[in-house]
Amino acid sequence: MLLAARRRLAVDNRQHEDPDVSKDKRPRSFPDIKRYAPLLAVIVVFWVLFFGIGRQSEEARPNDSARTLSSGCSGDGALPAAISLADFDFPPLLQASLLAPFSADDAVTLGERSRTFFSLHRKLRVLDQHLSSRVDSTPVSVREQFDRFQDFMGRFERLLFPWLRSPIAKLYSQLQRTPKTRGIVITAGNAQVRLTMVAIQSIRGTGCDLPIEIYHVGPTDLSMANRGRLQSLGNGYDLVVRDLLQDLGGNEFHDGGSWAAKPFAALLSSFSEVLLQDSDVTWVGSPFMAFDDPVYRKTGTLFYYDRRALEPIVKTPTRETALKLLPAHYRDGTLPTYLIQNAIVGNTSQHNMESGVVLIDKSRLEHLYGLLGVCKLNSRRERDFFYRFFWGDKETFWLGWEMAGSGGLYGFSQWPAGQLGILVRGDQDQTEAVSSGVYQTVITEPPADPRILRLCSLQLAHVDGTGKRLLWYNGGVVRNKFRADSTPMSPTHWALEAINSRWTIDKENIACLHMSPQSGLTVGDEGNPVESEIFDLSGLEDEGDALPVAIEWDEKVVFDSVEEWWRESGRRLKMAKLREKVSKHRHNGDEAFPEELSQFRAKDSKRLAIPKDAVIVNHIP
Template identity: 30%
Template sequence: MRGSFAGLRACFERSPRTVVLFVVVAIVLYFSIRDVAGDVIIETLDSHYPTNGSLRDILRIARDYQRHPIEPPYKDKFWEVGQRSRSLTQWLDGLDSPWGSKLRNFEKERLVVAIETSAASLFPFLIPEPSKQGGKTPLLDLRRSFTKGSQGIVIPAGGSDLQIRFAGHLIAALRAVFGCSLPIQIVYAGDSDLPKERRDALLSFDKTNNTEFLDVWTVFDDETLRLRRKGWAIKAFAALASRFEQVIVVDADAVFLQSPDVLFQQRAYVENGAYLFHDRLLWQHSFEDRHEWWKDQIKEPSPAMNKSLVWTEDYAEECDSGVVVLDKSRTEVFVGLLHIAWQNSWAVRDEVSYRITYGDKETWWLGLELAGSKYEFEEHYGSILGWEKEGKPDENAVCSFVIAHTDEKDKLLWYNGSLLKNKLVDPEGYEVPLYWMMDGEWQKGGKKDMSCMVGATRRRLTGEEITILQDSMEAAVKVDAVIASMKEEKEAS
């Protein structure tokens, strides 16, 4: 052996280029032989155990995916991940179909392996941590973890004291003001993200005892996610990990003017299984690089995409992800959610998603779009709910720090930004808004200066809507008192 290395060394010294070329050729031959051998194995299996022609095609495509995994840089890989996601949808539907039920056991096993290996290569967060006794079919196990026919509300609520406070406001309003009976899951990333005393506090705000908790780290490997205190990124994984088959994902600072139950009744949701809400129409022609990237990756826009003013008229932002409604029992929606989650994984969001766009907002529609899932937005772009313009009460304007959204009958449904007039400036400033407006022109403000909408009809809130907000604020004040008392007790101890 020593003589062989000596000879190789001498050869390298005489002709280093020849040795380098030899090594490169050897590596290429190794991988070529490995791939050919894999194909030979498949052909041998087929010769002894003839395989359904459609299944044979699936196995070859899955093997090609393994040979050519999705690797960084990710910026130009979104379309390809979408195409592979579409294959995954077809294979999962095939497995569940009469065609799949007719497969022989060994054929079904090979199909499951193709699905699982392809899913794992696309979405590494599905692979359990080595320390956990995970199954060999994490994708199918995840689907089986959904309670069939279940509906529920998912609130990501770890991290800051403000998030906990707003989550308490939301829970209290849902139960005490609307009498909403949908079960609630509070999702967080590890005990340090939402310690037990905070979980206990949130439980105390639900007098129906129908709130539970989900540590997303018990479902996904955080090595590829890095969710601790990363705010937006946890939302897609919360939706994916939740046991609810039909989920309403809600930001902690969302405020409802109707019970969330009605979201499941909206035509857009019933027909598509994915229902989203629009952001404000702002900054037309201001983000050329963003739009060029979208045009590059969305090679075959769907009908939903072609209705988008962001897509057709170059406005800046499409989605307000403060509320998202998804039916994971529909395979295409489930796989679309996997694409959304991939965009929110650490490596992808750090390189692309959160650099080209703002946080998680655009990942929701983009994942559904690229994965080939049907989805639909509310009819109108973001509305506003607030007050008259300060110092100019006669001007036809509505001003505030929030974005409002309507149902399919143009009735106010929810808004973002909390019950506070300005959550970034005055933590005690509760004030009931009086007016709202939709389809007007936005005049963007800042952290201290309200944004306004002008150029459309200024509408007064109804008596019922004002009462709902007054009652919600009263419930919030009680939550604040409980949290303050708990804080004082903790400091005293």
């Protein structure tokens, strides 16, 4: 508008110039003001409105200092808008109460203290990042108060996690700086070497090439020879064996590894996305399918259910102990929906989670905190108490997330636990049928009901994200791991647990999931499944709605391979032990071969292509 007015004034000047006067000496002439009065009025009004309103808005708008003070922050913007100095100003008495030692059986204090720590640690991270980017502009008073808060949090962290050699902030920073990686973590000791060898072969047999880290707890937990045997299954890069004691402080595993080592191995592994599995897990489908599960993609975790229809309870110390670890308002009865569905909290079973396979994305802060909570429950002092109420480590995973204040951020599989095994009639001996394949009719009083159909084994099965295909199972690969001469199992069916399912379990821990009478199957005297007409169900107890699913041909190929892996691993371990005996004999100056080695060589020399007079050296196969 101003530019247009100037142009019109310039044109008018040119029109009023005197043509008789030279350019250099032309007198100036002025435009007719009346002619342009409306235009000038518009310009003046526009000027007043624009600059007047702008000045008023500047006066009305509070300055930065007012804004930060109104939110409780320092006037120079030294703190994030959502945090004030009061958030990290802890009086000495409050600090002393939070740093006071407490007994391992005080579950209420453990839960509350842990949630307080992780809540403060979240603020510490935000403050640290904010102040690090404003080193020059941060007031000295703010920096000093932050340093005092950081010192307090360091002492708080050492109280709860004395075994950590690196601060939590450093662990998380490393996960954020490095590219995301996926891998499989297994904990194993000398007693689990053969199972671990089969587990590794089952992983590779599915075509999965994810790197594997095997953790043990010191040289007494896994010997040098057994470490070498496990490493021989890799190519030098895709499988490594690591000692937890090299990365942990304190004396957490004076009594060996056991279940407690598992969460520590997941925490200290080099992978940001971890698939943690037991040594007795066998894969039917690929572990990649677990990472592709919709629950994992959504939450960054994947937990699997245990047999939730087994051992129904009304109120036991197990539930009471779990509730003590939860927030106080949960203990008062105000439970979120996801916890009402939890079998332990919801009072429907003593079992909720099965920890044979657990997936965790540690690069998400809430999951790193949750995993630290699990490690706390499996620490030496705490596990001596909590293992009295929970079966090892399995329930400590979801409880660890609750302790970390990350409740509801973890995810369980959409599908219940399943059973993998063989069908057994109600009047047949389940123990002998599973352990030796012999189907004996039992004579009981009152007589057992032959209409009952059960799916029996020691193996617990889990399915993929679709719920239609077997993915993995645990409990070992043999019929009965409690019998030394047990052979690999040859399952015929699998089934998923239903809400109203019925389980029975014998003295050798062989579990039977009762099938629905509507399955249309029964079992012959030799153990062969046969189709049957629907029985007269009068007088029959409610057997539940579980239905058997026959093993597919490609799954049968996997079980045949497992049988071969089991035999081969046994042969390799036996040969290795005999070689060690030879080495010991020669070290003692005895050139004679042990008798069992001679027998072994005579039996297997053709298959192994070892001449009878060959010199056997003590090397790791």
